[in-house]
Amino acid sequence: MEKVYVPPLKIQGIKTKLVPLIRETAALDPDSVWVEPFMGSGVVGFNIKPRRALFADLNPHIIAFYNAVKSGGITAPLVRACLEEQGALLAERGADYYYAVRERFNAYHNPLDFLFLNRSCFNGVVRFNRRGEFNTPYGHKPRRFSKAYITKIVRQVEHMEECLKECDWRFVCQPYQDTIAAAPEDAFIYCDPPYIGRHVDYYDRWDEASEKELCRLLRASGRRFMLSTWEENRYRRNEYMDTLWGFCHKRGQAHFYHVGAREANRNAMLEALMTNYNPATAQ
Numbered sequence: 001m002e003k004v005y006v007p008p009l010k011i012q013g014i015k016t017k018l019v020p021l022i023r024e025t026a027a028l029d030p031d032s033v034w035v036e037p038f039m040g041s042g043v044v045g046f047n048i049k050p051r052r053a054l055f056a057d058l059n060p061h062i063i064a065f066y067n068a069v070k071s072g073g074i075t076a077p078l079v080r081a082c083l084e085e086q087g088a089l090l091a092e093r094g095a096d097y098y099y100a101v102r103e104r105f106n107a108y109h110n111p112l113d114f115l116f117l118n119r120s121c122f123n124g125v126v127r128f129n130r131r132g133e134f135n136t137p138y139g140h141k142p143r144r145f146s147k148a149y150i151t152k153i154v155r156q157v158e159h160m161e162e163c164l165k166e167c168d169w170r171f172v173c174q175p176y177q178d179t180i181a182a183a184p185e186d187a188f189i190y191c192d193p194p195y196i197g198r199h200v201d202y203y204d205r206w207d208e209a210s211e212k213e214l215c216r217l218l219r220a221s222g223r224r225f226m227l228s229t230w231e232e233n234r235y236r237r238n239e240y241m242d243t244l245w246g247f248c249h250k251r252g253q254a255h256f257y258h259v260g261a262r263e264a265n266r267n268a269m270l271e272a273l274m275t276n277y278n279p280a281t282a283q
């Protein structure tokens with residue numbers, strides 16, 4: 001099994017399981033720039049580990065967190081100290097403490113509070129309301145920040161620090177249109193937009209017009225690109241696979257997710273990678 005590095009922030013739709021297939025399918029020369037307009041947790045680009053990259057997202061808190069690691073404002077020892085302190089207070093005061101940090105984060109936007117909330121909120125679902133306030137409820141795990149869990153997160157931050165020393169990576173908060181427009185001629189663009197109609201978050205709205213606009217801009221850019229999307233689940237097929245992305249090459253992988261704990265509720269979702277080049281001959 002290939003080792004996949006898991007980043008410190010978790011964002012819904014995280015593509016950890018697809019990293020090996022994405023890596024195998026990407027057509028990236030060592031000197032070309034990796035451009036990722038919907039970076040989310042960053043798990044894909046961080047594992048591809050290009051020398052030069054532009055990571056972007058509409059969610060300012062993701063970008064602020066990674067920029068703080070890049071500038072040294074957030075370091076692994078600082079993360080350890082913070083999570084130890086916050087973890088102890090969470091164990092003592094439970095929900096009251098979680099909601100106090102949530103309120104503080106919504107007032108001051110401290111990236112370390114974002115990390116704490118990200119790792120202690122309900123089901124790890126990062127959700128912001130229309131006013132841009134983090135509003136996911138408490139995850140009901142007062143003992144969440146065990147020694148081992150904190151060490152795991154600290155190692156994830158250390159790994160980021162190492163990558164940022166070795167590579168030239170930029171993190172920018174902007175809409176995908178601006179990121180595609182900024183892609184240099186030799187760029188490879190990897191897009192993982194929200195799935196249509198599934199959003200639970202203010203920064204994650206996506207509809208048919210967005211999907212069409214993305215397709216138009218990617219085609220017009222003339223850059224090599226790869227799109228992550230879904231092909232079908234047990235209920236329906238993604239119609240845009242044929243109507244919009246039919247000109248692309250396709251690679252797929254089944255992904256199983258559980259609704260509740262029962263095996264009978266194990267549902268398959270076919271994930272797809274769409275490319276405007278033939279991955280079999282591109283490398």
Ligand SMILES: C[S@@+](CC[C@H](N)C(=O)[O-])C[C@H]1O[C@@H](n2cnc3c(N)ncnc32)[C@H](O)[C@@H]1O
Nearest residue numbers: 013014015038040041057058059175176192203
């Ligand atoms: C499916 S997630 C990406 C997940 C990521 N590939 C990962 O593995 O963690 C989609 C991301 O797109 C961002 N996003 C949504 N609409 C956007 C837009 N119009 N421009 C830029 N980013 C956007 C969301 O904030 C979210 O982080």
